Amino acid sequence: MKAAGFGYHRPETMAELLTLLADLPDARIIAGGQSLMPMMNFRVAMPQHLVDIEKIDGLDSINLRDGIVQIGAMVRQADALASPVIKENCPVLADAIAHIGHQQTRNRGTVGGSLCHLDPASEIPLVCALLDAQLYIASRRGTRIMNFRDFAVAPLTTSLAEDEILTHIDLPICDPDTRHGFREYARRSGDFAVVAVATHLRFAGETITEARMAFAGLGTIQARADRLEMFATSQKLSPALIDKLAQEAAQMPAESDLHHDADYKRHLAACLLREVLERILRHG
Amino acid sequence: MQHAGKTGHARLEDERLLRGQGRFVDDLDVPDLLHVVFLRSAYAHARIGKIDKSAAEKIVGVHAVLTLADLKEVLTCERLPAATPASAIHFHVDPCILVKDEACYVGEPIAMVVADTRAIAEDAAALIEIDAEILPAVTEIRAGLSPDSPRTRLDQPDNCVARWTIGYGDCESAFAKAAHKISASFELHKGGAIPMEGRGLLARPDPLDGVLTVWDSTQMPHRVKRVLVTTLGLNENQIRVIAPDVGGGFGPKGPVYAEEVAVSAAALLLQKPLKWIEDRYENFISTNQERDQYWDVEGAFDADGRLLGIRGTLLHDHGACTPSGIQLPQNSTTNLIGPYILPTYKLDVSLCLTNKTPTTSTRGAGRPQGTFVMERLLDRMAAKLGIGRDEIRRRNLIPADALPYVTQVLTRDGLPMTYDSGDYPECQRRALEAAGWHDFLARQKAAREKGRWIGLGLSNYVEGTGRGPFETASLRIGPSGKILVASGAASQGQGTSTMLAHIAAKVLGVRPEVIDVTCGDTHAIAMGLGAYASRQTVTAGNALHAASLEIAQKIKQTAAHLLEVSADDLELRDSFVQVKGVASMKKSFGEIAKTLSGNAGFALPGGMKPGLFAAVDFEPPAITYTNGTHLAEVEVDIRTGHIKITRYVIVHDCGNMINPQIVEGQVLGGVVHGISATLFEWIRHDAQGQPLTVSLADYLLPTAHDVPRIEIHHMESPTPLNPLGVKGAAESGTIGAPAAIVSAIEDALAPLKIEINQLPVTPQRLQKLIRKAQAGGSP
Amino acid sequence: MDERIITIEVNGKQYRLKVPVRENLADFLRHRLHLTGTHTGCEHGVCGSCTILLDSRSVRSCLILAVQCDGRSVRTVESLADAAGKLDPLQDAFSRHHALQCGFCTPGVLMTLVELRENADPSEINEDMIREKLSGNLCRCTGYQGMVDAALETLSRPDKRL
């Protein structure tokens, strides 16, 4: 199980990187390598060129500004998990990252790599869907900013062009009027989610003024559940509402995979959503 | 019995391994080493035509691309003489060493590439072109056994490779007079062995002495040698097989595989040292596994819940060849009986060849399935009668005073299966007490009131250990005074060397560390079998014990002449033989050995025979039976179907223990293997026979975070069958686990009356049963 | 074949070597430097037997290329015993607690625990945390209990032990 041959490039500046991406045929960015390298060792992926982005300055910082947490694509998952800025301003992301893999994979795996790999059971894309993350994408042709919704095309498929790199993401900070929740069911410690749910509710008094709910693992792309959000908006969070939302969640589209069928996944989605909402109801 | 271990010494193997100085096959390096990659069948069943090697041969760094036709020059036969004999087998299926014209499972080796590096060999293998005509594949055993099924192999009459009935007594009458009957169907899956180190070997022909040395990650180096002698047409002194450090075996490293012969043959052909290391993907598709058994059974009981008989059928997935005969399903059928009185028994067994990886035993070796069936029947009968699960077992357990207990079935060696020693009711009693069985109902009630679903389950089982026919061990002391032990036993992590050193050390009055043990080297000892059936402490241990006694005696007798005292007045201490209480009157072992190695022309003192060397074959008179009781406590999350094992208690009886810490290690590892088989491991294929679980991300093994702390309590009922009074312990942990865990899950969910009939119990499967029950039976 | 010269510090020693770019760090350590204590049990990032410390953080050496480690520092199991050859307290505890059987997973497990020792506050280390940290290291032999006990004894404060 050895990778096929490839050319290896380690640019030191963004300009150099963008040129390489534009000029090299069949080039693949390598970030933490925690998804790409297994695929290369299995020879499922056999890129002609690998472009290592570890040396590029400025891709690994976490900044807070104007109600936004900005996270560089090369921020390691372990560093994101340990970051006080993320914990305080975007706790749902911290909760989510704690569920990714193991210490050894989080030490290498990056926030950007997880987004670009876009496994449908991944936690970081789930949070980005939930919060409508803005993604910054660069190429020699310029920079564009994209909502996660437009970035995520299908499982394992993004709208990145071959010459583009994701440089960083913006997430809105969670202010005192919002309550978030995250729940995941995985078979073992460190596994990808079978199903995970993340919620973000804004309250005015007891009334939900803004409802966001998103799921991962259903086999479809991580996305907000518009229909559920619609039911919740302007309602009071109550056991009856939770029942209703859980029932709706149990009807969501889902796809079977080798290990779990759509029926079970929908069932889990409903259970996990119920748990998250009940906890918010209990603890306010 | 005095114990080493906790109170005594660390294992002799540990220090090297902890320093990273183990010598596993892939750690070995020799000059001019080349690397082998196998091109394997991508289809479950295909006729193989022309193999075009030309593109592969052109890659820089490739030395050869070989097919069966190329190897013929150095082979005496095309097929691997692997099969274990069994009269029930209608036809043996020995696979070709490389596929000749028909590939019968995904992963079967077709060709090999020899190159400077593994990576280059993989590059080249991808360029080999094969004409393959896809044939219909047999992938499911019920369909495979039906008359209109396609055939697994074109040259066989049908897929039913073996069929027999095991049984005794008048089952019909037993069922006719039964007060109660229970019938059940089970689909029992057990996965692969998945040792952390895969298979692999390094074969080096030496032009200086003409010996082919093969370092092989095998459980049975002497068997490998025998197969190589046969297939390569060499003499016994031209092949040396060494099992270096082996990173786990658990069964499937026992049989000999085509790769071992092919790599050795290619090394001879090319006169180059070659290494092949199985990668994890290959391990999932080409190393033997266990997989599926379907049981349809019925139990007859009297009014008090005493067993009158069990009857039914067992269908077993045998894979594409018969590397280990019928031993795996045979173990299932005999182990069903367990520690219980079963007056009548009749089971029809059919083995179906399938276009999947061949099957052989993995840890537990079919026994967990048999035990599972019996234990489920008992639990269900208890529920029907409204008596305790402990009580129904008490009513059926063989009482202590009935041992030795002769059952009415025969084991592979043709002897009646006889339980030699133990106290099964007491074992259960202690386990129930240790696990708080009698308080549990109250705890369960309290938990249920809080909406928590907890359950406690139990199982009893026996494990036939110490299988013969023999094992050898030798002990030698030369003038250097160093104590050299050799044995045909082989270790894959069981601490075999430590175990042997402890046995010899105790007899010779030395510290175990001063003994040099060589295991798994065919040059160190002429005969041997190796590791299977939890046997080495019993067989090699007793062989060495006898050899040590012989040498101790000889040392004393020789010293008696030299010191002019009676042998009875001598004792052995720290590599010296000395007059009891007179430490100044002593001779070192080295001096004794020197005396016995003789001086040209002079007679040996006192007419002693030359040399301090003894070799003993220990032939166990019969199998010795370890037994145990497992109690598992679980909590089920009824929403997700998640099962958490919260407590695990075992009472275990493997006779005398040479080293309790090693025994506990074996039991712990075995239990976790059993937990894993019950909750996680599942080999999946698609309808065409393509394996789908080929990575450790898709094939789940439990992590440290997924298993509980396990409490082990010991009973020691020495066996009368060997002088050390020891029994095996390596598989025992696995055997009881599935039955105990499932008993606990059903107990937790008792208000829902859920019956679990499939292994593994995945959260999805369990959750569906829960929902079905909640919906009042309709899905 | 694409090759590159790299400078790398391994267990305190500097190396300057030419490597094929496709060679991963595990193979580099094992077959080029002959540090065979680091094992490869899966080569796809799951088993953890290849765990080493890269600039003091635990990583899968099967998922990183040797060229990516140019200019960096690596520690493997071979670095644990002190200069006089005395075993690290963790290694010693592993032996006493029978935390290893075949020993194949052991080097990776040890390196994971070394990282934990160097980073966590002993008063926070308890059994659950150790089991969670070990979740990236598969062992097929031991059932994990011995290694958990060895880690508890060496890494945690006495009141966090059983």
Ligand SMILES: Cc1cc2nc3c(=O)[nH]c(=O)nc-3n(C[C@@H](O)[C@H](O)[C@H](O)COP(=O)(O)OP(=O)(O)OC[C@H]3O[C@@H](n4cnc5c(N)ncnc54)[C@H](O)[C@@H]3O)c2cc1C
């Ligand atoms: C044992 C194990 C368990 C895991 N468990 C989980 C889990 O529970 N949840 C989970 O979400 N993940 C899990 N993962 C995967 C996770 O660890 C990876 O980190 C992540 O999926 C990819 O991130 P990376 O930085 O390693 O990216 P890489 O593997 O380097 O790259 C992944 C893909 O993204 C592209 N890419 C990377 N960065 C950029 C960029 N900045 N711009 C454009 N393209 C880019 C690459 O070209 C490649 O196609 C697990 C991995 C392992 C080995």
Ligand code: FES
């Ligand atoms: S070999 Fe690297 S994780 Fe298994």
Ligand code: FES
């Ligand atoms: S000791 Fe063998 S795999 Fe852990």
